[in-house]
Amino acid sequence: MKKHFAWLCTLFVMSQVYGQQPDKSLVRFVDPLIGTAKMGHTYPGATIPFGSIQLSPDTDTIPYAYQDKYNPEVYRYCAGYQYDDPTIVGFSHTHFSGTGHSDLGDFLMMPTIGELRLNPGTATDPDKGYRSRFSHDKELAEPAYYQVELLDYDIKAELTSSTRVGMHRYTFPETDQGHVILDLKSGIYPFEGKNVWTFLRIENDSLVTGYRQTQGWARTRTVYFALRFSKPFKSYGNKKYDDAQVYRGFWGRFDQSDNFPEIAGKEIRAYFDFDFQEGEAPLMAKMSISPVSTAGAIANMDMEMPHWDFDRVKNEGQQLWQDELSKIQVEMVDQNDMVNFYTSMYHAFLGPTVYMDADNTYRGLDQNVHMAKQFTNYTSFSLWDTYRALHPLFNIVQPERNSDMINSMLAHAEQSVHGMLPIWSHYANENWCMIGYHAVSVIADAMVKGVEGFDYQKGLDASIKTSNTLYFDGIDDYVNLGYVPEDKNSSSVSKTLEYAYDDWAISQMAAHLGNDSIASRYKERSKGFAHVYDSEIGFMRPKLSNGRWKEPFDPLDTHGQGFIEGNSWNYSLYVPHDPEALIQLMGGEKSFVSRLDSLFSMELPEKYFEKTEDITKEGIIGNYVHGNEPSHHVVYLYNWTNQPHKAQDKIRNILKTMYKNSPDGLGGNDDFGQMSAWYIFSALGFYPVAPGSTQYALGSPLVKSARIPLSNGKTFQVTTKNQGEDRAYVKAVYLNGKALKSPFIDHKDIIAGGVLEFHMDKKPAKTK
Known part of the structure; x- marks a missing residue:
């Protein structure tokens, strides 16, 4: 009887092994890191097919003051990421894939702990800035998902996205000096003077809105955003770099750099402070963009991502990729x-990208707002x-x-x-x-x-x-x-x-x-x-x-x-x-x-x-x-x-x-x-x-x-x-x-x- 039972168990296990349907996932064959070295000019971050959001790490190591459109080093960073770089500056929300010219890199975010730094630093001296070292051994790139360990801060950063909204999940260690940097100065192809104007407004203790105007490859480009955190920040502040305009006249009457609810200028870096207990749930952030208005960005977020379920967004995004790859x-x-084949399919379906709000409005070539009918x-x-x-x-x-x-x-x-x-x-x-x-x-x-x-x-x-x-x-x-x-x-x-x-x-x-x-x-x-x-x-x-x-x-x-x-x-x-x-x-x-x-x-x-x-x-x-x-x-x-x-x-x-x-x-x-x-x-x-x-x-x-x-x-x-x-x-x-x-x-x-x-x-x- 025991032998008969053992034989039945073996038969059951074999039927489970050989009777299973083969893995039909095509997502597993995609490697977003292909093309991120040398001159492929691809990015490894999270996006969905033809999505407006391309949420990806930037590793640009060129000192800002020396960047210009003729510098061959700038050409290397058309997608913001180079595989051989040792540090990550942060995660921005817009990227071109594989182009021979650069632009975008809007709304860079970076989680940090310890002493607050609002300068990105350099690859040769990252400790003077907010960037962090990282290792490819602790990096994972998949369609609609990116993960990396920020080694200098012991922070696990995860990214996913919908069409118009990027979601961040940051797992912090215990600290009373947690920060999230929002850099409106940073960008790809960031020659001096690219930023025309930026604006940031603190709507409440977890919602921030604003916009960025640039004159890069596109002569006049405006992108609006809404940023929402999963828990209130305890304090916030900013630094403006166009000092000649900041501290004159009316605006010089009080300090705008600490807990001031709105600020405007050519180049702004803001920060948001948090405390984290041991074992606390990760901090989540949602960044939504719009070509029309901050109200449009908020509406896009409310429509596409009204919840805080990161894994749901990731799974939905990967299902979209599975449908397209199929x-x-x-x-x-x-x-x-x-x-190679399915990574080519993946790259082929990254663009052109959707350019309109969830209500079908968009900014046209004439700079007026139009409705896509x-x-x-x-x-x-x-x-x-x-x-x-x-x-x-x-x-x-x-x-x-x-x-x-x-x-x-x-x-x-x-x-x-x-x-x-x-x-x-x-x-x-x-x-x-x-x-x-x-x-x-x-x-x-x-x-x-x-x-x-x-x-x-x-x-x-x-x-x-x-x-x-x-x-x-x-x-x-x-x-x-x-x-x-x-x-x-x-x-x-x-x-x-x-x-x-x-x-x-x-x-x-x-x-x-x-x-x-x-x-x-x-x-x-x-x-x-x-x-x-x-x-x-x-x-x-x-x-x-x-x-x-x-x-x-x-x-x-x-x-x-x-x-x-x-x-x-x-x-x-x-x-x-x-x-x-x-x-x-x-x-x-x-x-x-x-x-x-x-x-x-x-x-x-x-x-x-x-x-x-x-x-x-x-x-x-x-x-x-x-x-x-x-x-x-x-x-x-x-x-x-x-x-x-x-x-x-x-x-x-x-x-x-x-x-x-x-x-x-x-x-x-x-x-x-x-x-x-x-x-x-x-x-x-x-x-x-x-x-x-x-x-x-x-x-x-x-x-x-x-x-x-x-x-x-x-x-x-x-x-x-x-x-x-x-x-x-x-x-x-x-x-x-x-x-x-x-x-x-x-x-x-x-x-x-x-x-x-x-x-x-x-x-x-x-x-x-």
Whole structure:
């Protein structure tokens, strides 16, 4: 009987082990620390998909007085955090992900104990300030959750967030000298004079409100806040740094630095004092932001987070991430690839970010308050980067959001003086960063792919207006001459090529709407790339307004040669909308393939690296620069030749070398999700070479299988046969059981649902 009972117990345990459902959590594969080292420019803190709040630690170690926009050290801190830094300054509530420029870092908070210090100190001498040492051994980053031990204070800090509210949980030791610093002076890209004005008001013994106005990358930006503590503070105070204004006239009649209920100035640091008993519950704090008012910030907090249940907020946030990550369900050969894939999904879904209060009000480009009617308003459009793959990815897995993003762009155009679509916009500002008018690409791609929810005609009209805004970046000469002349406008070749592509996108829109005259006009404009191609040397090069080529010319140099963030070797291959014409310009298919081969195999002399911003060779294979966007489509151009297999091993190499499961795992700035979107598409086995077209070029999938549940209720699947680390080449491809005769699929093939099946091999398939 005992043996029989023991056998039953063993059977029960085995049934529990083997009968359990496998862990379906995709959140566990996300590592927010990837990209936080070197030049990935990502942040590790707590945020939800597309959330307004990005609550993250800042480790900026640059002395404030020496910070300026030309300092390469400032460039390292675009996201506020560098993995190799030894100290944390505090936790601020707004961050860009992966950008090549910095801003934000609003409302930094830092818990401390002991002697009160209102200066952040430095990494070399942290004891003179409120910053703290920390160790990665006592740091944890997950989607919607961040935790770290502040070693100098023996304080455990935990962060989580909802859309507009960040929640802090601080576990203090026993002390009668507990403080929480609120630094309104601190910020990312904090050059002298960035703060225009700050205001702080003590509403009661646990609620604080205020705002911050800055003139950083955004010329005029105002963010309002409401801060609520879970228990009353016993005292409070502040320090103002614009002393010449503080202690004159009326305000000099009494001390504003101690328990004074409100204060205004350019640069303010406030503190709130608490006592803590041994074993006391952690101190909680909620920080809510608003683009409109402090009343809006309070209302956002009351609506989204009316309670103090930290774990509930964390769990709800991680469920939101699980829902978003589940929009592509993959199986990989290597578990590291699972981490890379879902971390890429995570980074791709960090922005653009929601920019409106819970009541749908927001501040517009005209600095007036607007109501978003029947759409969610978004901000932070890094369009020079994201039009290439991120927004096309959204058209498959986030069509409703992408429609709202387009409505946000159209609202931006309506609020613009000349009806111009955004170039690079954030927080009710246009910062005019980079080139092209790539919002038209986003609109065209959504339109031809049938994304609903925005006015197609309004999209075309706004695109035409934007393309004819003659004061913008050489468009007047481009319209009159067919190209941008270098003697009148720098980066002229890059601008000509990108305007040509954007004009093609407008022609696609017009054709889709049946406007043949507009389509014909813009298709003709889209041929402008030929004006800057020098057939004698075989490169795109800068041309002067008199029609002559600019001298001297070096196709490998990135400076003063008519290009931006690239050289002629890179940009000569930027004609994504007409590869056939490009191939003919370059002497035919044989010559073109040789050019592509050379791009990936050549060795650049050291002198060409000495001028780069980060002075490294990261993100580069030969002269192919994966760490920068103009090259992202290039490897897929082999598909327009009879040797598409030459793309396949290179794609696999890029997937494996430019993306790694480590803090320094990104081969360049993630650029608000574009690098990650490239990875997602390429791992699935197809890529949108020319957004505005419904065509995708096939590559070399990294997945064993992928399942994409579509918003129309159908499912698209990718499967691979004989997948492996040493099988980068595609032997055959089948769509719903039918062999494909060319290395392309159409968007309708995806949206209709079905199965794309790759047969992989160790050797290239035979070519014609």
